[in-house]
Amino acid sequence: MRTMSNQDEKPENGRSADIRDEQPERQPLRRELPEEVPPPAAAAGADAASGAEDTARAEGAAGAEDTAADGRSAEEGSEAALTGRQRLVKGLWPPRFTRAQLVVALLLFGLGFGLAVQVASNSDNDSALRGARQEDLVRILDELDDRTQRLEDEKQGLEKQRQELENSSDQAEEARRQTAEKEKQLGILAGTVGAQGPGITMTIEDTKGTVQADMLLDAIQELRAAGAEAIQINGVRVVASTYLTDAGKSVAVDGNKIEAPYRFQVIGKPQDLEPALNIPGGVVQTLEKEQATVTVERSDKIVVDALRAAKRPDYARSSSQ
Amino acid sequence: MIAVLGLVVGVVAGLLVRPEVPAVVEPYLPIAVVAALDAVFGGLRAMLDGIFDDKVFVVSFLSNVVVAALIVFLGDKLGVGAQLSTGVVVVLGIRIFSNAAAIRRHVFRA
Numbered sequence: 197m198r199t200m201s202n203q204d205e206k207p208e209n210g211r212s213a214d215i216r217d218e219q220p221e222r223q224p225l226r227r228e229l230p231e232e233v234p235p236p237a238a239a240a241g242a243d244a245a246s247g248a249e250d251t252a253r254a255e256g257a258a259g260a261e262d263t264a265a266d267g268r269s270a271e272e273g274s275e276a277a278l279t280g281r282q283r284l285v286k287g288l289w290p291p292r293f294t295r296a297q298l299v300v301a302l303l304l305f306g307l308g309f310g311l312a313v314q315v316a317s318n319s320d321n322d323s324a325l326r327g328a329r330q331e332d333l334v335r336i337l338d339e340l341d342d343r344t345q346r347l348e349d350e351k352q353g354l355e356k357q358r359q360e361l362e363n364s365s366d367q368a369e370e371a372r373r374q375t376a377e378k379e380k381q382l383g384i385l386a387g388t389v390g391a392q393g394p395g396i397t398m399t400i401e402d403t404k405g406t407v408q409a410d411m412l413l414d415a416i417q418e419l420r421a422a423g424a425e426a427i428q429i430n431g432v433r434v435v436a437s438t439y440l441t442d443a444g445k446s447v448a449v450d451g452n453k454i455e456a457p458y459r460f461q462v463i464g465k466p467q468d469l470e471p472a473l474n475i476p477g478g479v480v481q482t483l484e485k486e487q488a489t490v491t492v493e494r495s496d497k498i499v500v501d502a503l504r505a506a507k508r509p510d511y512a513r514s515s516s517q
Numbered sequence: 518m519i520a521v522l523g524l525v526v527g528v529v530a531g532l533l534v535r536p537e538v539p540a541v542v543e544p545y546l547p548i549a550v551v552a553a554l555d556a557v558f559g560g561l562r563a564m565l566d567g568i569f570d571d572k573v574f575v576v577s578f579l580s581n582v583v584v585a586a587l588i589v590f591l592g593d594k595l596g597v598g599a600q601l602s603t604g605v606v607v608v609l610g611i612r613i614f615s616n617a618a619a620i621r622r623h624v625f626r627a
Contacts, residue, residue, distance in 0.1 A: 281624050283565055291519055296571035300560070301523030303578050307553040308527025314546050316535050329544060329598050 384426055387433040387504035391426040395463040395498035396470055401489035402456035405445035411486070412447055412458060413440050415479045422472035424464040426500040430454040433502040466494040544593065545586040548602055552585035553578055555609045558616035565623040585609070 291297075383389035398415070400407060416434060419427060427434040432449045441448045446455050462469055470492050473479045480490045538546060556578040563569040585605055592601030621627065 279623070279626075281626075283567060284624060287564055288521065291522075293519065297519040299571060299575055300520040303553075303575065304520050304524040304557065305527035305530075307550065307557060308524045308529075309531040310527075310546055310550045310553070312528045312531025313536060313538060314550055316532060317538050318547075329593070331596070332599065 385435070386506060387426075387435040387502075388506045390499070390501040390503065391463055392497060392499045393425075393463045394466055394494075394496050395424075395461070396466050396473075396492055396494050397498065398460040398462065398473065399491045400456065400458040400460075400483060401491075402458065403489075404487055405456070406486040407447070407456065407458065407483065407488050409440040409442045409447045411479075411483060412449075414482070415460065415473070416440075418472050418479050419460070419462050419464070419469060422464065422468045424462045424469060426463040428461050428500045428502040430459055431502050433500070433504045435504055461498050461500055463498050463500055470494060544598070544602075545589050548585045548589050548605055549582045551606055551609045551613075552581040555612050555616070556581045558613050558620070562616045562619045562623075565620055 380389060384391045400412075400415075412429070416427060416438075429449055432438075432452050432454060434449070438450050441451075443453050446453055447458070448454070473490075473492055480492070483490050556574065559577060560569060560574040563574070588605050589598060589602050592598040595601075
């Protein structure tokens with residue numbers, strides 16, 4: 197700072213000497229200082245000469261270095277007397293409003309400003325990418341694209357899987373539903389579930405005990421031929437394996453003895469069932485010949501609620517599958 | 518003193534104003550700041566050595582900034598911008614460290 201003010205006053209010589217005198221020559225000069233120190237009187241004289249013309253020299257000892265070009269060694273001597281720390285302190289205080297100070301201050305203002313701006317813009321949360329270079333941005337973008345692609349693929353895979361699972365569970369549900377449906381249908385045939393629907397009720401009054409099993413069997417056959425779907429006689433369900441036997445004056449169905457009147461409840465199409473029983477030479481006429489009374493009446497709702505336990509066949513196995 | 522005040526005022530102004538950095542300058546600002554820091558440390562050392570010259574300082578400050586920005590610009594054009602700015606920062610960092618060491622010797626005598 198001191199030399200700077202020096203140059204302010206003595207433009208050409210002082211500065212060029214200063215600049216030339218930089219590093220290389222410095223150390224040797226310093227070492228030789230003891231010999232080169234000029235007599236105090238000379239230094240003081242020079243000080244007085246320059247101090248007179250310069251008010252800024254009021255700093256006292258600092259004036260010693262500001263001597264003319266040939267006073268180089270003198271300047272070195274006084275500089276050496278000052279340590280770096282003292283120079284720093286002296287540069288800081290008291291403040292001097294010289295042009296050099298102002299120029300440097302301006303530059304440092306620019307530096308501080310740029311520093312703060314850069315730090316601020318760098319520490320913004322959203323602008324981690326802001327300071328990034330173009331190729332970095334391109335790379336980041338590529339990576340993001342790749343990642344998006346990967347995630348997209350993964351998403352598609354997972355969606356496909358989900359679709360398949362839904363389909364299969366739908367299918368399983370459908371299969372279960374169909375199975376349940378089939379079970380009900382088969383249950384009606386096998387007598388394991390109750391049934392209801394349109395049909396007829398046939399009542400055979402047999403006061404004289406003349407009706408025999410084969411007559412009832414004929415009636416059942418005739419009903420089946422006419423499309424009967426579920427039949428029960430006096431609370432006994434008639435299924436594929438049903439057999440009828442005579443038991444004294446009455447009849448046994450599947451070993452269950454039933455007494456007259458025999459009451460058939462049949463589900464099927466009434467318009468088919470009733471004529472089938474009433475045809476000439478048919479069931480009704482045959483029974484009436486034996487002096488039994490037969491009444492047939494149609495109904496929109498016949499309930500066949502007699503059940504039979506499902507029985508697992510001992511020998512027969514399904515040959516399908 | 519005025520110079521230190523200038524630095525402080527600059528930092529405060531930068532923090533308060535928070536201007537948007539123009540996109541053109543953006544890649545160069547950090548490098549320019551580091552280069553300017555190097556110049557400042559060099560100037561400080563020169564001051565402690567007693568050979569400070571304001572014109573030298575001004576010229577070195579500005580040329581440091583310009584050259585640093587130029588190198589980054591050139592690096593961007595050549596496609597080695599990232600590496601080259603790393604190199605610039607390393608070199609300037611080394612210089613700052615050596616200047617700081619000299620300053621330390623002056624101030625702390627160690």
